[in-house]
Amino acid sequence: MDALFDFLRTYSTTIAVIGVSALLALSVWVTLYAGQLTLGNAAFMAVGAYVAALLGRHLDAPFPLALLIGAFAAALLALPLGAIVFRLRGVYLAIATLAFGEIVRVILLATPITGKGQGLNGIPPTTELWHIYLSLLIVAYVLWRVQGSTIGRAWAAIREDEIASASQGIAVGQHKLAAFVIGALIAGWAGGLSAHVTFSIDPSDFGFTKAVQVLVFAVVGGVPNVLGPILGAGLLTALPEVLRPLRDYRDIFQGAILLLVIIYLPRGLVTFVDVRRTRRLSRIGAVDVA
Amino acid sequence: MLLETVGLTKRFGGVTAVDRVDLRIVAGEALGLIGPNGAGKTTLINLISGVVGADGGTIRLSGADVTGLPAHRLAALGIARTFQGVRVFKGLTVHDNVLIGRHTRMRSDVLARLLPRPRDMADPDRARSLSLIERVGLGRRRSDVLAGELPYGDQRRLEIARALASEPRLLILDEPAAGMNPTESAGLRALIESLRAEGLTILLIEHDVRLVMDTCQRVAVLNFGRKIADGTPAEIQRDPAVREAYLGTEAVA
Numbered sequence: 001m002d003a004l005f006d007f008l009r010t011y012s013t014t015i016a017v018i019g020v021s022a023l024l025a026l027s028v029w030v031t032l033y034a035g036q037l038t039l040g041n042a043a044f045m046a047v048g049a050y051v052a053a054l055l056g057r058h059l060d061a062p063f064p065l066a067l068l069i070g071a072f073a074a075a076l077l078a079l080p081l082g083a084i085v086f087r088l089r090g091v092y093l094a095i096a097t098l099a100f101g102e103i104v105r106v107i108l109l110a111t112p113i114t115g116k117g118q119g120l121n122g123i124p125p126t127t128e129l130w131h132i133y134l135s136l137l138i139v140a141y142v143l144w145r146v147q148g149s150t151i152g153r154a155w156a157a158i159r160e161d162e163i164a165s166a167s168q169g170i171a172v173g174q175h176k177l178a179a180f181v182i183g184a185l186i187a188g189w190a191g192g193l194s195a196h197v198t199f200s201i202d203p204s205d206f207g208f209t210k211a212v213q214v215l216v217f218a219v220v221g222g223v224p225n226v227l228g229p230i231l232g233a234g235l236l237t238a239l240p241e242v243l244r245p246l247r248d249y250r251d252i253f254q255g256a257i258l259l260l261v262i263i264y265l266p267r268g269l270v271t272f273v274d275v276r277r278t279r280r281l282s283r284i285g286a287v288d289v290a
Numbered sequence: 291m292l293l294e295t296v297g298l299t300k301r302f303g304g305v306t307a308v309d310r311v312d313l314r315i316v317a318g319e320a321l322g323l324i325g326p327n328g329a330g331k332t333t334l335i336n337l338i339s340g341v342v343g344a345d346g347g348t349i350r351l352s353g354a355d356v357t358g359l360p361a362h363r364l365a366a367l368g369i370a371r372t373f374q375g376v377r378v379f380k381g382l383t384v385h386d387n388v389l390i391g392r393h394t395r396m397r398s399d400v401l402a403r404l405l406p407r408p409r410d411m412a413d414p415d416r417a418r419s420l421s422l423i424e425r426v427g428l429g430r431r432r433s434d435v436l437a438g439e440l441p442y443g444d445q446r447r448l449e450i451a452r453a454l455a456s457e458p459r460l461l462i463l464d465e466p467a468a469g470m471n472p473t474e475s476a477g478l479r480a481l482i483e484s485l486r487a488e489g490l491t492i493l494l495i496e497h498d499v500r501l502v503m504d505t506c507q508r509v510a511v512l513n514f515g516r517k518i519a520d521g522t523p524a525e526i527q528r529d530p531a532v533r534e535a536y537l538g539t540e541a542v543a
Binding site for chain 1: 339340341360361362365366370371373377378379380381382386389390391393394396397398399400403404436438439452453456
């Protein structure tokens with residue numbers, strides 16, 4: 001028991017980061033499951049992080065309320081943005097959402113209240129590990145249940161064939177927008193949580209690298225179900241720690257492991273769970289990522 | 291009058307694919323739509339089903355103007371269709387394909403699914419889609435197969451089951467017999483006839499002229515985007531304009 005507590009104490013930051021990463025990976029999973037490649041979730045995370053931190057600092061907002069407002073601010077921003085960018089598809093959609101991320105980053109860099117380039121410091125470390133993992137549990141459960149619902153089936157249909165979906169009565173645009181807004185809500189919540197883990201945040205935490213990293217978590221883990229992004233985030237966040245004894249060779253090994261996963265499990269780590277179905281899907285050339 | 295188009299027009303660049311077409315479909319009838327390749331048949335049904343927007347003219351469904359409505363609204367109003375090159379959801383199971391067809395008839399079950407509760411064995415949507423899978427001849431036991439794993443002819447049948455799942459008022463079939471062998475095509479004919487016998491209105495586009503003549507009460511003929519004839523199968527077969535469209539003015543050796 002003591003050993004466990006020691007472990008938790010030593011690695012509490014890493015464990016927290018894994019949980020936040022898993023939440024972010026799930027946030028991008030929602031749009032990926034609907035066949036849409038978006039890269040705006042780092043920016044939604046930033047919105048959640050800054051809004052929650054600023055509310056706590058200037059208005060003494062209670063922690064849960066600050067998180068909630070941060071998450072809803074991100075979702076509210078996603079609504080008009082999604083209405084515009086979902087005229088685009090594929091790489092064009094990815095680039096447009098990436099551009100939005102850059103705009104958010106530059107605004108954060110230029111605005112006095114967000115602390116410009118220095119960001120915000122001295123954010124109280126209010127987030128407990130159980131906050132993160134309870135959130136993860138709830139988000140994963142809800143998304144798992146939504147996946148099998150009318151909305152989840154509509155998302156899958158849109159991923160497979162938009163024209164056929166529309167002809168079956170699915171409001172394609174509304175469903176894409178819903179996926180985008182739900183993703184932003186999760187990312188915003190994760191941002192608020194992570195801001196209260198790390199003591200300080202600055203615009204560079206939420207840039208291009210973060211956006212791509214979150215996507216990689218989800219894709220390496222696999223999109224067929226909600227377990228994938230969690231696995232991907234867990235593995236890729238823990239790997240640098242696990243490989244620490246390799247010192248200078250660490251990055252090489254990490255890259256090699258990533259390559260092996262992409263080559264041998266192109267539909268993600270989670271396909272271990274259902275290898276037969278994956279084989280059947282690849283045989284008919286079905287899509288599962290945008 | 292279930293569906294009526296007046297002066298319906300669609301241009302692609304300089305080409306008028308559908309040129310002032312007036313089409314009337316009476317409730318309960320099967321209307322055949324034939325014409326040479328490139329006559330504008332598929333464009334016409336893309337217009338009626340909302341897949342593309344019209345450049346002119348109006349579409350009325352049971353008297354109500356539905357011109358310009360998006361495809362998903364038209365589907366909810368009772369227009370269902372299949373596609374010329376099959377568009378089943380290949381990576382989903384046969385059963386999910388048909389359930390998606392029921393999308394407009396199902397209430398959202400998201401909130402209900404978030405609360406744990408005993409599995410509802412008597413799910414009417416599930417039962418209904420399984421019976422449709424059987425009806426089109428796919429067999430209940432294959433409902434868990436991925437749609438993309440089915441042979442081509444079965445994918446066409448699945449597409450019909452998916453369209454029927456929405457309980458349409460008008461079923462549009464775009465070359466359902468293409469790529470089918472004679473046995474499959476005979477099964478398709480039986481299916482179309484039984485659907486019509488139940489009172490379903492059908493718009494059938496088909497290259498197999500015999501299938502059209504046998505199953506439809508009325509036939510309309512398109513050529514170069516224009517409707518050149520409209521009448522009973524017997525009238526159409528005698529129509530000089532139709533013969534000209536199919537065979538040309540000069541005798542072909």
